[in-house]
Amino acid sequence: MTTSTCAVRGEDLIAYADGYLAGARRELVEAHLRVCAHCQDRVAAFREVDRIIREGAPLVDDSAGRVALHAALLTQQARRPVVPWPLRRSIITASLLLLLAGLLTWPISSRAGVPLGRFIDFGPVRVERSVSSGRDAPALLHVATAGPSPAALIFSAVEPPVLPLGLKRVERSTPTQDRLELLYRNGLGMAVLVQQTPARANVVSLDTSSGEHGVTLVAGIEVLWLADPQPGAVSWLFWEREGVFFELMMTESPPDGLLLTDAERIVESLATAQDAVTK
């Protein structure tokens, strides 16, 4: 197949071969195909590609995987909610409204004084970052604190309820005593996970052969980013600020992905949230 100079484009031929081309467009393509041997060859070649791929990639059974899946489904089935989704949605909405009403009537205190969780608290802990000299040797930690002992006060984390791009915090967890995970979603199918850990001697080791990466400067912060398969978009960012090591990961992506400029706005917003707490 070579580049065609015909008025009928490859995409028209795909639509024609798929059988959904209709109306004037179909008549045009059919009339053209009657007189153009080149395009007849292209349609035949498209169908030939389908045949080559189907024959060259036969189905392979995976009985072990199938059995494992059936077992996992049985477990899921046991956990499956009895209430159907539409009713569940109504119950969730009603619960959220009740919760909102409760929150609005709750006495509001200073954000900086509210504990983040069982283990994580706001506080003036300062952790100096040191770099490992040996390959596997752990770095020495130099911890200096002006507040309570580091054991009680792990690090200073932030959890803004909203981020740019309409991202709203929907989940929060502290899987270990020195890690806070926040999940944000927006109505455009985007979900990002923001993780915060104490900035001790964090190492990010990348497989540089498999993707583009770089460093961008956002409000004086060096942010390491990894490119997304979507051109111009990023999927993973790391940065360190005020004794906290941040990791921002796209967990669900809209078609265009997350643009670097938008990611920078999120980084800036988290830095502003930090400033609001620490200053």
Add this chain to the structure above:
Amino acid sequence: MADTRAVTYLADRELVLVVRGGDVDAFACLVDRYYAPLLRHLTYRTGDRELAADLVQETFLDAFRHLDRLPDDRPFAAWLYRIAQNHGLMAERRRRLRRFVSLDRFTDPAAVLPEIRRRDASEMLPDCDLVRRALEALSPRLREALLLHSLDGFTAPEVASILGISLAATERRISRAKEQFRHRYDGMLSEEGQRER
């Protein structure tokens, strides 16, 4: 529970209604229908059979969990492949990050995240065949569109809904993918022929 032999002959839409009606065993019929095609699709998409098998599991479990949310006007197969598409994207991102650990965790090996290994091409698929090589030579975007259209038999509008892009863009991708595939496949075929001579 419905008779499994009976539900096997139901269309996807009807099976979904049976599952929603409370007979969750009918979901096994959907698994049987799409397990092997989805595994093949993800194997060629990721180039890693083991990873593809994991993604198939995650995709079906996700579909089962959220089956109530399948829109009435959306075919089950396209919706299932859309879920697989998201899992594929996530896996692609995960494996690009070889390792991320905080050095202070070296004292506790259990706390270190497992290293995500990018598998060598030789262990990806059983045979180093021309189709696989010609597919791998395509960009991920073109390969994805071509696999959905040529291998899985989705029409261009269905591919567009799975990929979340416009129909015009999908048709362009499929057309370019087919032309590039054919060009590379023919080139490889003639190279093989010359080598044999």
